[in-house]
Amino acid sequence: MKNRKARLLALTAAVIFSGSLVAEGVRTPSMLANTCAGCHGTLGASAGDLMPIIGGMEKEFLQMILLEYKTGERDSTIMGRIAKGYSDAELKAIASFMADQEWVSSPVKTDAKMVAIGQKIHDKQCKTCHEDNGRVQEDEAPRLAGQWPEYTMHYLEWCHSKGKRCAPRKMGKRVMKLSKEELKAMAEFYASEK
């Protein structure tokens, strides 16, 4: 229902805004975004472990990340190499397509003790930005609830190593003070929140 209505409105919008667009050789959002699935799973619902779930993430956040990969502002092993293959408009189209997908939480089983430790840290230090246990996505805060813990851990470790240079700075300042065990507990906690 939602999708059909959205597409109908989207058509109208496309007609209205089409004046400024390139007319030839345009690739559809699905054509572009389906190439991501080889690593990020069908429609962005990653099957694990180190590949983040991106289907259902906030559009603005995904756009920002993809553009940062493209410019090299954001560190990566491979995403920079791939993001450079698309125009900014195409990256935005990919972000929009992924944002329109349903978020499918990781089915991973979590350790109750670790989750409890993670919850405490979250309540004390993270919940102002990552509201509703990491479910709310706004102001550049990505969804954390239900993300694969290996990925969250990977990101937290990266942020830990960056310290104050981790963006946003206020997050880096907090993460750099946590131990590896505590970071792991955070990753477990968010994975437990479906």
Add this chain to the structure above:
Amino acid sequence: MAMFTRRKFVKAAGACTALGALASISACTANTPKRASGGGKGRVIVIGGGYGGAIAAKYIKLADADIDVTLIERDKKYVSCPLSNEVLGGDRNIDSVTFGYDTLKNKRGINVVQDEIVAIDPDKHTVKGKSGKQYDYDKLVVSPGVDFRYDKIDGYDAQAAEIIPHAWKAGPQTVTLRKQLEAMKDGGVCYIAAPPNPFRCPPGPYERAAQIAHYFKMHKPKSKVIILDAKDKFSKQGLFMQGYKKFYGDMVEWVSGAGGGIIEAVDANSRTLVGEVEEYKGDVVNLIPPQKAGKIAQIAGLADDSGWCPVNQKTFESKLHKDVYVIGDACIAGKMPKSGYAANSQGKVCAAAIVATLNGQEPGEPSYVNTCYSIISPEWGISVAAVYQLVDGKIVGVKGAGGLSPMNASAATRAIEAKFARSWFKNVTADMFT
């Protein structure tokens, strides 16, 4: 279910404003899976349920549930070539690279049939199975992988390959080669004869050398792996040589084609490879022969003199037979390598073209990606990536994008890439089989 909000409207509009005027209308409607008219939009048959075929079948159904899709696969289970080198290295077993078709059948609404297609009649739009059954199609996708040019190497054939396995189609041959490595005495030599271009999985033989050396290092440290190459250079060469040296020292040796690596004949019983100048007698011999498009592509006249299948690189429709599409290793796809990721990407482009055509629309502009990881040591991974587009009817890499892992990357980065390799495998196989 979420409410339809202004925010969602903006989101969806954003997706389509990236498109052209008229193009955007067809593109956006093409994304809408169901039409009111119901079934009977057309019958698609896909031959071969691997990296290309399983994806084509699934993505046709995802885009338009009213198209009838039948996937015909010879085997009950699929064994993946990617990551099968880790079976040889001993870090995983064959079951971990083996997949079934139940989810495609039950969840995706694909009619999965176990049969081997032995004939295609492109005029009548029918294919015939070994079972004697005949199947009708409106559009046919052929994703048969590779076949071997046994005739290029004297004394090599399917029977000899039981003694000196190619293991270039994962499955029983992988297990045979692993058993031979396990049975080999310490101090033995394993030869890998790498094929000339073009062939399936360009970095594959070199990852295999690393994985076998990994096993030797742990269990048979006096042994050697020697690659006899038909070529003078190979994929990710610098990164592989760096990794060999770091982890395996002089356990791994590479002999170029010009240096005597070209193999012309074989004596299977004595496990001897005959080069232009020298003979190489090994304790374990893995001969990967020259290749061509899979058997059914040859039988059906889909291949040209090169042995591979020429296609329209925008849609993957055969240049030789109308309404027949060839994807994956078997087709000639411009600059794309013959890899699992490439087949996945081609399967999606082909699926979109078929869905558009069956809906009376022009196929859209394609987009393709390739990513190949290689695991040199359990915590040392490397990769090559590329993004492709269609220019003047040919698939070419986007300039400035893609490329190799850097030579000077840290150990931490290599470790992450090895993890990414395994996570990639989880995702690409989930994309195929779930």
